Amino acid sequence: MARKLLLEKAHVENIRSYEVYRREGGYRSVEKALKTLSPDAVTEEVKKSGLRGRGGAGFPTGMKWSFLAKPEGIPRYLVVNADESEPGTFKDRYLMEFIPHLLIEGMIVSSFALGSNRSFIYIRGEYWWIVDILEQAIQEARNNGWLGKNILGTGFDCDIYVQRGAGAYICGEETALIESLEGKRGNPRIKPPFPAVKGLWDCPTVVNNVETIAAVVPIINEGGEEYAKIGVGKSTGTKLISACGNLNKPGVFEIDMTISVEEFIYSDEYCGGIANGKRLKACIPGGSSVPILPANLLLKTAKGETRYMNYESLSDGGFATGSMMGSGGFIVLDEDQCVVKHTYTLARFYRHESCGQCSPCREGTGWMEKLLLRLEKGQGKMSDIDLLWDIQRKIEGNTICPLGDAAAWPVAAAIRHFRDEFEWHVTNASEAITKNYGLAHYADPLLATA
Amino acid sequence: MIQFSESKQKEVEQIVARYPAGKQKSALIPVLHLAQQEFGGWLDVPVMDYVASLLQLKPIEVYEVATFYSMFNLKPVGKYMFEVCQTGPCMVSGCDDIIAYIGEKLGIKPGETTSDGLFTLKTVECLGACGYAPMMQMGKYYKEHLTREKVDQIIEECRREAARINN
Numbered sequence: 001m002a003r004k005l006l007l008e009k010a011h012v013e014n015i016r017s018y019e020v021y022r023r024e025g026g027y028r029s030v031e032k033a034l035k036t037l038s039p040d041a042v043t044e045e046v047k048k049s050g051l052r053g054r055g056g057a058g059f060p061t062g063m064k065w066s067f068l069a070k071p072e073g074i075p076r077y078l079v080v081n082a083d084e085s086e087p088g089t090f091k092d093r094y095l096m097e098f099i100p101h102l103l104i105e106g107m108i109v110s111s112f113a114l115g116s117n118r119s120f121i122y123i124r125g126e127y128w129w130i131v132d133i134l135e136q137a138i139q140e141a142r143n144n145g146w147l148g149k150n151i152l153g154t155g156f157d158c159d160i161y162v163q164r165g166a167g168a169y170i171c172g173e174e175t176a177l178i179e180s181l182e183g184k185r186g187n188p189r190i191k192p193p194f195p196a197v198k199g200l201w202d203c204p205t206v207v208n209n210v211e212t213i214a215a216v217v218p219i220i221n222e223g224g225e226e227y228a229k230i231g232v233g234k235s236t237g238t239k240l241i242s243a244c245g246n247l248n249k250p251g252v253f254e255i256d257m258t259i260s261v262e263e264f265i266y267s268d269e270y271c272g273g274i275a276n277g278k279r280l281k282a283c284i285p286g287g288s289s290v291p292i293l294p295a296n297l298l299l300k301t302a303k304g305e306t307r308y309m310n311y312e313s314l315s316d317g318g319f320a321t322g323s324m325m326g327s328g329g330f331i332v333l334d335e336d337q338c339v340v341k342h343t344y345t346l347a348r349f350y351r352h353e354s355c356g357q358c359s360p361c362r363e364g365t366g367w368m369e370k371l372l373l374r375l376e377k378g379q380g381k382m383s384d385i386d387l388l389w390d391i392q393r394k395i396e397g398n399t400i401c402p403l404g405d406a407a408a409w410p411v412a413a414a415i416r417h418f419r420d421e422f423e424w425h426v427t428n429a430s431e432a433i434t435k436n437y438g439l440a441h442y443a444d445p446l447l448a449t450a
Numbered sequence: 451m452i453q454f455s456e457s458k459q460k461e462v463e464q465i466v467a468r469y470p471a472g473k474q475k476s477a478l479i480p481v482l483h484l485a486q487q488e489f490g491g492w493l494d495v496p497v498m499d500y501v502a503s504l505l506q507l508k509p510i511e512v513y514e515v516a517t518f519y520s521m522f523n524l525k526p527v528g529k530y531m532f533e534v535c536q537t538g539p540c541m542v543s544g545c546d547d548i549i550a551y552i553g554e555k556l557g558i559k560p561g562e563t564t565s566d567g568l569f570t571l572k573t574v575e576c577l578g579a580c581g582y583a584p585m586m587q588m589g590k591y592y593k594e595h596l597t598r599e600k601v602d603q604i605i606e607e608c609r610r611e612a613a614r615i616n617n
Contacts, residue, residue, distance in 0.1 A: 075470070087537045087576040118470075125483070125521045126577050128590040161468040166479050166519035169575070183478035183511075185518040201473055244539045244580035251581050288538060288576075329580070337542050345538045349575045355518075 003230060005218040005238045006211070007254045010098045016133065018140035021101040027146055029220035033109045034154045037220075042113035046216060048224030050236035055081055055172070055209030056287060056327040058311055067196040068114055069204040077205040078116040080107060080213050081177055082123035085169040086406075087288035087349060088329025091240035092210035094252040096123075096130050100137040104160060106213040108146055109220055111158045114206055118159055121210075122177050125166040134162050169353035173401045174207035176355065187357045188401035211240050231257040235310035239325070245283075245332035248272035257310035261285070262299050264309050265332065278334035281439055282418070285314055286326020288346050289406030291413030292339070293323050319413065335439045339421050340432075343414040344372035350407035361404040364395040368411055375422060378429035385422045389415055452500045458488060462504060474505050478515055481505060482522060491531075492523035520574070528563045528570035530608045533587040534596075536573045539580035548584045548596050549573060555605060568612055569605070 014020045021027075033042050047062030068076060080103065084092040096103055103121070111119045121134060138160050141147045149157045163181055165171050171180045175189035178200050199205020215237060219227045228236045235257040241264070244250045249272040255264065264270045265280065274280050280295040300307055302321035307313050311325045333342060351365035371388050374380045392408035399405070415422060425432040454462060462481055469476045481501055482493065489497045498512045516522045534540075534549050549571075553559055556569050563570040579585045582594035593604060 084578050085576060088539055088580050090578045090580055090582075093578050118468075124578065125479075125519070126587055163468075163476075164480060164483060166483065167521035167574075168519050180479065181476060182473070183475035183505075183507075183515065185514055201470065242581060244583065245542050284538075331539050331542075331580070333542055342538050342542065345536065345541045349537050352520075352575050 003238065003256055004254045005227075005230075006095060006102065006214050006240065007099070007252075010095075015099055016101075016137070018101065018137070018144060021099070022144075026101050027105050027141075029217045030105060030108045030112075030146055031152065033112055033220050034152050034156055039113045039115060042109060042220065045219055045224035046113070049215075049219040049227040050224075050234060051212065051215055051219060051227070052234070052236075052311065053209055054211035054215070054239065054328070056086065056289075058325060061208065061212055064196070064208070065114060065206060067194070068206055069197045070115065071204070075117065075203050076115045077200045077203055078107065078111045078114050078119040078213075079174075079177065079181065079200060079205060079207045080119070080121045080210055081172060081174065081207050082121050082127070082210045083165055083169075083172040083177060084127075084210070084327075085124055085172050085353075086327045086329055087346065088244055088284060088331040089242055089287050089327040090244075091242040091252050091328055093127055093130065094242070095210055095214055095240065096127070096134060100130075100133050101141070102214045102217055103134070103210055104137050104141050104146075106216040107160055108141075108151070108158055110206075110208070110213050110216050111160075112156055116206075117157045118161070120181060120200075121160065121162045122171070122181055123162060123164055124171075125164045128164070131162050131164055138162070168355075169349075170355045170401070170403055173403065176401065177207060178205065185355070187355050188403075190400055232308070232310055233312050235312060235325075239309070239328055241309065241328045241330050243271050243330040243332065245330075246275045246278060246334035246337065247332050248275050255309055257308070259309050260299075261307045261309055261314075264330075271332070274332065274334050276334075278336060279439060280332065281335045281337055282333045282339060284323070284329070284331040284410070285309075286324045287329035288331065288349065289409055290324040290326040291319055291322070291409055292343075292417065293413070294417050297321055297417070298323075319409070320416075323413070336436055338376070338436045339414055339418040340372065340376045340425050343410060344369065344376045346410045347372050347407070350403065354403060354407070358399040358404065360395045360398040361407060364391050364404070365407050367391050368407070372411075375425045376432075378425060378432040380426050380429075382423065382426050384426075385415060385419065452489065452496055454484070454488060454504075458484060466505070475507060475511070477505055478507065478512065479519070482512070482516060486522060491527050491529075492525060526563070526567075529568050529612060530588060531570045531572060533572045533574045533577075534560075535575070535577045535579065535583070535585055535587075537576040539576075540583040540585065543583035545584040548586075548598075548601065551598050552601055552605075555601065568608065 043065045051061045052058040168186045170176045171186040173188050176186040180186045195205040266273045283298045284292045301316045314325045316322045347369040351369045354361045354365045356362045371384050392411045395404045396408040421437045465477045465480045466474045502509045502512045560573045584596045585594040
């Protein structure tokens with residue numbers, strides 16, 4: 001049984017309420033940090049823990065914090081990114097919905113470390129009912145002296161506010177999120193300057209994912225070094241994985257990053273295998289923007305080694321034969337699923353969510369959607385596949401923010417690993433409308449090296 | 451005349467107070483949410499102009515935000531809006547069938563509203579409920595693990611609630 005640091009208490013009855021959360025040991029990390037540590041010492045513990053940002057990029061959190069500019073007399077801000085919108089990802093929702101005080105506790109400690117007296121949770125607008133849950137937790141924390149002025153008599157002031165977005169995936173990008181929080185369209189900013197220097201209202205700002213900030217609680221309670229002992233290599237601590245698609249037990253799981261992908265999919269402790277006795281065809285292991293992998297390359301690397309659920313192992317082989325940990329959104333497709341159609345829905349998603357600022361993304365995502373729809377409907381040409389490849393290459397790396405890359409990668413990986421399924425949609429067009437290509441020869445590991 | 455009730459005006463003041471002085475533009479999205487709820491489920495131009503005057507913004511600053519975010523409705527919608535997710539994970543879990551079924555049952559296509567003004571069907575992109583698919587948003591809450599039976603039940607409940615309010 002893997003060790004749980006975040007969701008261990010998530011199923012205790014009434015853990016949403018302050019009394020129960022406190023009785024179960026909640027808010028100890030605030031006492032420890034504010035009374036016995038300096039802000040820099042808290043940052044030092046986070047550095048020692050090896051914690052990497054849980055939103056998708058995996059950047060070391062302690063390092064991000066240490067970049068925060070601290071000019072005299074200018075406020076600094078912590079903004080928690082709860083704009084969880086990457087298809088396949090629903091872990092932050094779970095954490096906020098079931099154990100909201102963990103996020104509030106992590107935010108108080110993190111705000112102390114960063115010197116933020118006014119911190120925000122930017123939550124996607126659709127998570128409407130969760131706003132109430134969070135606001136109640138904040139109110140309870142304030143009533144019990146964990147928020148407000150002079151917390152625990154230490155002189156540290158902190159307030160937390162929840163800001164609802166209004167339906168824009170792009171606002172998960174940190175500079176777009178800041179724009180949105182300033183009451184504007186979610187157009188990402190050109191970096192530099194980075195938010196650590198010029199963020200919210202031009203003040204130094206740290207934007208961190210919900211899970212990242214929640215992980216600060218066990219790091220302070222147990223110490224950074226202890227936290228770093230869990231996991232493997234540079235994948236320290238535990239990770240929330242949201243698993244979905246054709247699984248027996250889709251849901252949110254907390255794993256320590258030493259288990260294999262095979263164990264995660266098939267063991268009863270996690271996803272319990274593929275639904276309806278079907279076979280595994282493909283998987284997008286880290287949210288819709290990371291490369292899709294056929295079953296053989298998912299379970300084993302190109303070198304034939306077991307693939308594990310951690311940052312290094314999932315990216316083993318680069319984009320040619322590997323993928324990424326990303327946001328932990330684990331999407332599983334069974335043998336009946338059509339990769340062309342699935343990729344089409346993702347292309348449509350990115351076209352819908354492009355902010356329209358950069359032409360490669362604005363125009364390219366629309367072209368990719370149209371071409372994929374044509375292929376999916378059996379009206380495509382062989383040259384459409386090459387055109388798709390060409391378009392995705394022209395988007396990647398040519399936009400202000402990573403949405404362009406995020407739109408390009410799923411298309412590239414689908415063609416790279418499933419090219420014969422795309423071709424079949426052209427050569428067997430009438431069949432493609434009513435039937436799926438199935439597994440065909442995807443069990444052949446050589447396919448992966450195309 | 452378009453105006454928030456006194457209690458809603460207080461709410462606007464509380465929202466503005468979250469931000470430093472002079473940064474009241476940050477209140478725009480929360481106040482637009484509030485306006486949409488209060489003024490019939492969508493944002494008409496006079497409503498947006500009212501929000502602009504409340505927050506001391508130029509009307510264009512409000513329009514450009516209202517048109518950017520997909521949760522703001524720029525034309526009237528039904529009393530009950532069924533926003534069904536159609537992105538990849540929901541697709542592999544059977545959302546196409548659910549969308550078709552709702553459309554058939556209500557006699558409308560995605561993007562349309564029933565003639566009695568009760569229901570709007572809308573397809574949306576990922577709502578972060580992929581493990582509980584197929585699903586849709588209805589107002590503040592999610593309806594998950596949708597089946598045809600569950601859809602029947604939801605529509606029935608909406609109709610009963612609407613009839614109760616009308617009586």
